[in-house]
Amino acid sequence: MLHTKKIRKDFPILNVKVHGKNLVYLDNAATTQKPKQVIGTVKDFYEKYNANIHRSIHELGEKSTAAYEEAHKKVADFINTDFEEIIFTKGTTESLNLLAYSLSDKIKPGDEIVLTQMEHHSNLVPWQQIAIKNKAKLKFIEIDKNGLLKKESIKKNITKKTKIVSVTHISNVLGTVNDVDEICRIAHENDALFIVDAAQSIQHIPVDVKKINCDFLAFSGHKMLGPTGIGVLYGKKELLQNLNPFNYGGEMIKEVTFENSKWNDLPWKFEAGTPNIAGGIGLGAAIDYINKVGMKNIMAHDKILTEYAIETLSKIKEVEIYGPKAEKRTSVIAFNVKGVHAHDTASILDTEGVAVRAGHHCAMPLSNILGITSSARASFYLYNTKQEIDKLAEGIKKVIKVFG
Numbered sequence: 001m002l003h004t005k006k007i008r009k010d011f012p013i014l015n016v017k018v019h020g021k022n023l024v025y026l027d028n029a030a031t032t033q034k035p036k037q038v039i040g041t042v043k044d045f046y047e048k049y050n051a052n053i054h055r056s057i058h059e060l061g062e063k064s065t066a067a068y069e070e071a072h073k074k075v076a077d078f079i080n081t082d083f084e085e086i087i088f089t090k091g092t093t094e095s096l097n098l099l100a101y102s103l104s105d106k107i108k109p110g111d112e113i114v115l116t117q118m119e120h121h122s123n124l125v126p127w128q129q130i131a132i133k134n135k136a137k138l139k140f141i142e143i144d145k146n147g148l149l150k151k152e153s154i155k156k157n158i159t160k161k162t163k164i165v166s167v168t169h170i171s172n173v174l175g176t177v178n179d180v181d182e183i184c185r186i187a188h189e190n191d192a193l194f195i196v197d198a199a200q201s202i203q204h205i206p207v208d209v210k211k212i213n214c215d216f217l218a219f220s221g222h223k224m225l226g227p228t229g230i231g232v233l234y235g236k237k238e239l240l241q242n243l244n245p246f247n248y249g250g251e252m253i254k255e256v257t258f259e260n261s262k263w264n265d266l267p268w269k270f271e272a273g274t275p276n277i278a279g280g281i282g283l284g285a286a287i288d289y290i291n292k293v294g295m296k297n298i299m300a301h302d303k304i305l306t307e308y309a310i311e312t313l314s315k316i317k318e319v320e321i322y323g324p325k326a327e328k329r330t331s332v333i334a335f336n337v338k339g340v341h342a343h344d345t346a347s348i349l350d351t352e353g354v355a356v357r358a359g360h361h362c363a364m365p366l367s368n369i370l371g372i373t374s375s376a377r378a379s380f381y382l383y384n385t386k387q388e389i390d391k392l393a394e395g396i397k398k399v400i401k402v403f404g
């Protein structure tokens, strides 16, 4: 059980008032708040050792380089892999675009790319555009009425024609946790590459790239207590070595002549230009924080909140919840109040200090399948409490009163 009272003291923003009310921040799937340990680490960097990395041999440069490299090491340990296989990017979106671009020359006309119906646009549009350009076919693993991937659809869609399978670990709308180990096994049986979008899982469940056996995996720092503008692409070393860089320029080369260039060692081959040094070091501090709290404790807390929220919201007959039962999901809960537009729901909740997201959540095709144009979404993290879920329920009752 998490000591939420103690944890909340680490998050200065939780003291902010919204419309004169205490902030109830339930928009963690969009971005999490930052503990003072992360804020302090970023501030320290700028105040005490700001310098470019891998360029200057002065003391500050050496310190910033060591801290930036150490952050790669922390990420590597966090997902059970090696330093060389960790590329820092701007976030999940950039990681997936980098991959789609770099893998595009391996996709030939008639090849197939398999995604699921619950993908975020970041794991759909890059592949869709490559498919259009290379005359490849895009296929989608279907979801059932409970928001789970249909097992038979996984087997039906992944075939010897499949070159890439790219799947979200956890849906940012339904909260569904997908069995990526099993999908990876089927992808590899068919000699396809397997990619995981871990944007919504990295902060909630242990992510072990060796256990999944995925070829690539992407996530964002800002959804796991870290700064915005920093994210990660993991790739198996032998695959990264054979992949062309996405960006060319400083830092990613070993040797340049007027005629040609030789690429730098991993991971720097994929980190052209001056990177987000403060962000990278801040992400390292976020990982320290999560490790200190313990992923097992975070999972247990998530479970308590998810079960409580589903139980509480299910008691309100005007509320329709999307996605599977509590045991098959994490703490992302999309819902609608019958007859009320999700934006109106979110606006009224906001007047009560309750921050939720409303819209299609960057998963428009999924909304279409659910037969809705938008939904409100509450998402929890380690500092949230049952009392805050009660506040959400009270706010929803106000929505019903106003629009009823």
Ligand code: C6P
Pocket (backbone or CB within 6 Å): 029, 030, 031, 091, 092, 093, 094, 120, 122, 123, 168, 170, 171, 172, 197, 199, 200, 220, 357, 361, 362
């Ligand atoms: N989802 C949400 O509110 P970026 O924006 O690059 O950090 O992450 C993109 C992304 C990719 N995959 C999944 C499953 C995601 O949930 C997200 C981001 C946020 O749901 C912002 S749209």
